[in-house]
Amino acid sequence: DSGVTQTPKHLITATGQRVTLRCSPRSGDLSVYWYQQSLDQGLQFLIQYYNGEERAKGNILERFSAQQFPDLHSELNLSSLELGDSALYFCASSVDPTGTRANVLTFGAGSRLTVL
Amino acid sequence: GQQVMQIPQYQHVQEGEDFTTYCNSSTTLSNIQWYKQRPGGHPVFLIQLVKSGEVKKQKRLTFQFGEAKKNSSLHITATQTTDVGTYFCAGLAGYQKVTFGTGTKLQVIP
Numbered sequence: 001d002s003g004v005t006q007t008p009k010h011l012i013t014a015t016g017q018r019v020t021l022r023c024s025p026r027s028g029d030l031s032v033y034w035y036q037q038s039l040d041q042g043l044q045f046l047i048q049y050y051n052g053e054e055r056a057k058g059n060i061l062e063r064f065s066a067q068q069f070p071d072l073h074s075e076l077n078l079s080s081l082e083l084g085d086s087a088l089y090f091c092a093s094s095v096d097p098t099g100t101r102a103n104v105l106t107f108g109a110g111s112r113l114t115v116l
Numbered sequence: 117g118q119q120v121m122q123i124p125q126y127q128h129v130q131e132g133e134d135f136t137t138y139c140n141s142s143t144t145l146s147n148i149q150w151y152k153q154r155p156g157g158h159p160v161f162l163i164q165l166v167k168s169g170e171v172k173k174q175k176r177l178t179f180q181f182g183e184a185k186k187n188s189s190l191h192i193t194a195t196q197t198t199d200v201g202t203y204f205c206a207g208l209a210g211y212q213k214v215t216f217g218t219g220t221k222l223q224v225i226p
């Protein structure tokens with residue numbers, strides 16, 4: 001158990017629908033990152049939050065949005081889903097936003113989304 | 117934008133053979149990290165390199181950061197079946213934007 005909790009583990013839905021993926025970072029971590037990993041592909045950076053504020057943005061589609069709440073948990077909202085959105089979505093958190101291990105990431109187990 | 121490429125994309129080795137994966141960034145990196153993702157699992161942090169030319173070892177694994185801080189390598193000596201997985205490098209360039217490499221998938225044939 002990495003300490004980063006993601007729910008749900010698996011999700012099957014239809015095209016056009018909307019889903020919300022949830023992430024609780026490791027205790028004490030202030031930064032949350034979201035990554036998308038399609039089948040046998042690399043990790044595509046979507047977005048990063050630090051202490052409730054957006055810190056960095058990657059290739060996140062306009063149909064996707066995210067936020068980090070005061071209790072530091074984060075949600076990734078995916079809307080108007082398409083077949084190509086089927087992927088594993090990882091959340092990761094980092095221990096210290098300013099120190100030498102600022103970007104050492106601890107990953108959750110992921111949420112596997114299947115769009116039919 | 118920043119790109120981080122890894123070669124090879126796939127590598128099959130006989131158990132006991134050595135393995136090396138190379139990571140190249142289009143921009144100079146503040147630091148580089150290596151992660152391992154077992155099949156069906158999530159990426160797990162292995163190590164971080166910060167200094168130009170830095171070399172670090174973890175048992176059979178040797179990590180190196182290039183002098184120009186734009187490339188890195190991971191070398192595994194005498195592979196074992198437990199080494200199977202995908203190895204990712206991840207570079208930090210700019211303020212806290214971590215870019216992962218394309219990954220090298222290692223298969224070890226017993």
